[in-house]
Amino acid sequence: MTGRVCDLGNLMPVDEAISRLLDQAPPPPLVQMIRLDQAMGRVLAADIHSPVNLPAWDNSAMDGYALRAVDLPEEGGWLLIGGRIAAGDQACAPLLAQQAVQIFTGAPLPPGADTVVPQERCRIDGERVWLPPASVGDHVRKEGEEVRRGHLLLKAGKRLRAQEIGLLAGAGIARIEVYRPLQVCLLSSGNELREPGDPLAPGQIYNSNRYCLAELLRGWGVEVHDYGVMADELAASRHALSLASSECDLLLSSGGVSVGEEDHLKHAIEELGSVDFWRIAMQPGKPLAFGEVAGKPWIGVPGNPSAALITALVVVRPFLLRAQGMTDVMPRPLAVPAGFDWLQRNKRRQYLRARLTPGAGGQLSVELHPQQSSAMLTAACWADGLAVIDCEQQVLKHDNVMFLSFADLMQ
Ligand SMILES: Nc1nc2c(c(=O)[nH]1)N[C@H]1C(S)=C(S)[C@@H](COP(=O)(O)OP(=O)(O)OC[C@H]3O[C@@H](n4cnc5c(N)ncnc54)[C@H](O)[C@@H]3O)O[C@H]1N2
Numbered sequence: 290m291t292g293r294v295c296d297l298g299n300l301m302p303v304d305e306a307i308s309r310l311l312d313q314a315p316p317p318p319l320v321q322m323i324r325l326d327q328a329m330g331r332v333l334a335a336d337i338h339s340p341v342n343l344p345a346w347d348n349s350a351m352d353g354y355a356l357r358a359v360d361l362p363e364e365g366g367w368l369l370i371g372g373r374i375a376a377g378d379q380a381c382a383p384l385l386a387q388q389a390v391q392i393f394t395g396a397p398l399p400p401g402a403d404t405v406v407p408q409e410r411c412r413i414d415g416e417r418v419w420l421p422p423a424s425v426g427d428h429v430r431k432e433g434e435e436v437r438r439g440h441l442l443l444k445a446g447k448r449l450r451a452q453e454i455g456l457l458a459g460a461g462i463a464r465i466e467v468y469r470p471l472q473v474c475l476l477s478s479g480n481e482l483r484e485p486g487d488p489l490a491p492g493q494i495y496n497s498n499r500y501c502l503a504e505l506l507r508g509w510g511v512e513v514h515d516y517g518v519m520a521d522e523l524a525a526s527r528h529a530l531s532l533a534s535s536e537c538d539l540l541l542s543s544g545g546v547s548v549g550e551e552d553h554l555k556h557a558i559e560e561l562g563s564v565d566f567w568r569i570a571m572q573p574g575k576p577l578a579f580g581e582v583a584g585k586p587w588i589g590v591p592g593n594p595s596a597a598l599i600t601a602l603v604v605v606r607p608f609l610l611r612a613q614g615m616t617d618v619m620p621r622p623l624a625v626p627a628g629f630d631w632l633q634r635n636k637r638r639q640y641l642r643a644r645l646t647p648g649a650g651g652q653l654s655v656e657l658h659p660q661q662s663s664a665m666l667t668a669a670c671w672a673d674g675l676a677v678i679d680c681e682q683q684v685l686k687h688d689n690v691m692f693l694s695f696a697d698l699m700q
């Protein structure tokens with residue numbers, strides 16, 4: 290991220306982990322035709338070229354008077370009012386010399402008119418209108434100035450938001466070709482896990498990753514198949530994984546990826562496919578497992594709740610977006626002045642739960658939550674993003690620090 294040389298030992302740099310995953314992303318799912326009102330969050334499977342010019346014809350950007358600029362003296366002057374055109378009217382009669390027509394926003398310019406003057410700058414006297422000096426093209430939206438017929442409107446690989454859907458509608462496109470939603474099976478691993486609402490026996494905790502990861506996946510446009518907790522027993526893990534691999538395009542699990550021995554997940558996956566344990570230079574989120582189960586990619590994020598959340602946001606998200614056919618999958622960090630000093634030098638890149646706080650002059654600065662434990666989620670709830678501090682990097686108050694907003698990472 291900064292070009293700094295870090296001795297990471299046997300840890301894999303975060304960027305390498307992401308690019309290794311992207312290299313192995315499966316091809317996007319099959320395509321389907323859908324209506325525009327079903328298109329929110331879906332990924333375009335083919336380039337879309339505009340079937341029309343946008344705008345379709347020259348039209349007025351203001352309520353006012355349309356004229357031919359050469360008819361108006363340099364210092365402004367009087368023209369005869371030759372008609373009235375509202376939005377939805379058809380402008381067929383050409384504008385006569387020394388005339389202006391009253392026109393409304395969005396209405397077509399009559400042939401010959403090339404300029405519009407807003408009504409509040411004009412003076413009416415009976416059949417005549419006085420117009421101030423104007424330049425050719427003022428307040429005119431020219432045919433095709435936004436997009437020309439046949440030109441690229443949206444590229445394949447784009448995830449559709451409200452504005453893209455509006456653009457497609459504006460071009461008269463009713464149906465589009467998108468990728469089918471990616472099917473992801475979600476599994477939790479850990480004998481200690483119980484569901485919220487159930488009583489807890491000593492040593493047991495509630496399963497938070499299941500709920501948190503499922504919502505992340507849905508936010509990324511994925512269809513979630515929730516397998517709950519895998520029984521901590523080889524045959525049961527094998528059964529759940531094999532079912533999941535037949536039902537889904539991809540498997541995501543949490544827990545059981547560090548050095549623990551209590552772990553049937555690893556053995557079950559080795560029997561059904563293959564697994565590679567990575568140690569990534571990020572904190573939280575060092576352990577991550579990547580492999581395949583019966584030919585379907587499987588990613589295992591760490592069990593600690595904040596480590597699971599942040600690994601999913603930073604490392605898993607680009608992979609899942611690419612597997613959905615998206616081209617632009619990396620978040621764009623902002624450089625924002627730090628409101629803190631960070632003097633410790635870390636081997637692992639820090640992803641610190643942080644918030645943007647406006648100072649006296651309105652300038653934003655990044656504040657850190659005092660509790661950065663990977664086992665706790667309260668700091669992530671307080672935060673609106675992650676401050677990223679690279680390995681060996683020290684930060685002094687007011688230095689720029691990279692900030693990744695949750696709003697970006699969660700879509
Ligand atoms: N000797 C070492 N121990 C650990 C290391 C290490 O390098 N050497 N790494 C630590 C780090 S960093 C992390 S992160 C964790 C990751 O461990 P696992 O992915 O194997 O996860 P578990 O051991 O299953 O669980 C860790 C922790 O998280 C809780 N957990 C698990 N699943 C859930 C869930 N679905 N909802 C809520 N909480 C969950 C679990 O109870 C544990 O407390 O390993 C460190 N250890």
Ligand code: MOO
Pocket residue numbers: 571572573574575576591593596663664
């Ligand atoms: O790196 Mo672990 O993922 O800190 O908790």
